[in-house]
Amino acid sequence: MQAFASFGDPQPGTGLANQARMARARMLGLQFDDYEREVRSVLNSLLGPGGFDAARDILAITVNRWPHGYARDHVDLEDADWNMEPAPETIGRQRFGNIAIANSDAAADAYTHAAIDQAWRAVNELASPADD
């Protein structure tokens, strides 16, 4: 069984970027015991009525922490300094000699199709000689 937990409790009045930073700090500050307690109590409350018993039915718990799960996207309402031309990701993915920049961050878009598009662009950039 896999379970995903999110630490992004909504904080009205706090921008999305700051909320993401706060959630990341909270996640990294938790110890394994904290995750274990949460997993056991959530699964017991969800599945207990159906006969599940965390003490009996959980064999092992593995915790993978993704502090950077998703590339940062543009949020029109609060990202005035991001919504400029050229966009920050366009500046950040500039080829540097024989180094070309791929990945989803290079598109400021969290999903796999963006990473694939950026990989295609980066590889094609290397098909032409470097400027320097």
Ligand SMILES: Cc1cc2nc3c(=O)[nH]c(=O)nc-3n(C[C@H](O)[C@H](O)[C@H](O)COP(=O)(O)OP(=O)(O)OC[C@H]3O[C@@H](n4cnc5c(N)ncnc54)[C@H](O)[C@@H]3O)c2cc1C
């Ligand atoms: C929980 C979760 C669920 C997701 N679900 C979806 C989904 O349903 N659909 C979707 O489209 N996208 C989803 N995504 C997003 C998707 O995983 C990313 O968009 C995609 O993996 C980005 O690809 P990437 O190549 O940019 O980076 P990554 O896939 O992160 O690849 C980077 C690689 O570089 C390696 N690396 C890092 N540092 C070094 C180093 N110094 N030397 C060598 N190697 C290094 C890493 O080990 C990693 O293998 C999900 C992401 C998460 C975290």
